[in-house]
Amino acid sequence: MRSKITLILAVVMGLVTTLLFYKYINDMNTSTEESTKFVEVVSxxxxxxxxxxxTNDLIELKKVPEGGAHPQAIRNTQEVVGKIALADFVSGQVILPHHIGSEAEESLFISRKITEGFRAVSIGVNFVTSVSNLIEPEDIVDVILTSENIEVISNPETGERIDNPEVSSEILLKEVRVLAVGRRMIESTTDTEFVEYTSSTLELSPENALKLVNAANSGEIQLILHSRIDEEDVNKDEE
Known part of the structure; x- marks a missing residue:
């Protein structure tokens, strides 16, 4: 009988101890949460x-501990909306001032767009060779060179030497990034006023830049436009 009472008391005391310990931990966590201050940053x-x-639908305010917030983190969405991303942002990335820029700022510095190790080179284009002025900054194009080779032949009847021109075209460069069209380095929107341009600025390695300049002086350059639609995305949509 005494051992039975002892067992019951041990169980009760164990339960009481467990409840007290749980309450202590819970109070401690609550106290920690209350003492931690949070701030909202744009991500x-x-x-x-x-x-x-x-745009507004691409960003949100995220709560982070005040002590862990970057001192330059932007806390007002209106400071970000309408600006241009100067790099790729992953989902949930806190946005800092040097990550964004205005269209006016970017239009002054094409050098910011050039990938390290590459160069910017401009070529003259017209309405036809620029795909009816439909090529936009950040498009990918191939460069076609059309040149004329003149072969001198003799007329079999008179012996007179005559010129026999032969026109040929070849793909000079493949998958070239367009940095700018005319002086515009930002993709146009429905509100952008149409201005016909007569030059395109491409991003090339130094070797290919030299190749393009030589080709532009020896024949006609034409750009052909790549699709921006990803085949994998199309297949997923169809499924």
Whole structure:
């Protein structure tokens, strides 16, 4: 009988001890949460590609501990909306001032867009060779060179030497990034006023830049445009 009472008391005391310990831990966690101050910072809601104009639906306010917040983190969404992403943002990335720029700022510095190790080179284009002026900054193009080779032949009847021109075209460069069209380095929107341009600025390695300049002086350059639609995305949509 005594051992039975002892067992019951041990169980009760164990339960009481467990409850007291649980309450202590819970109170401690509550106290810690109350003592931690949070601040709201602007972060990307989804993947934002470089040179994308940032809109309200691409960003959100995220709560972070005040002590862990970056001192330069932007805390007002209005400071970000309408600006241009200067790099790719992953989802949930806190946005800092040097991550964004205005269209006016970017239009002054094409050097900021050039990938390290590459060069910017401009070529003359017209309405036809620029795909009816439909090529935009950040498009991918191939460069076609059309040249004329003149073969001198003799007329079999008179013996007179005559010129026999032969025109040929070849793909000079493949998958070239367009940095700018005319002086515009930002992709146009429905509100952008149409201005016909007569030059395109391409991003090339130094070797290919030299190749393009030589080709432009020896024949006619034409750009052909790649699709921006990803085949994998199309297949997923169809499924």
């Amino acid at each position: 990307s809601k989804q993947l934002i590609p470089e040179n994308q104009v940032i």
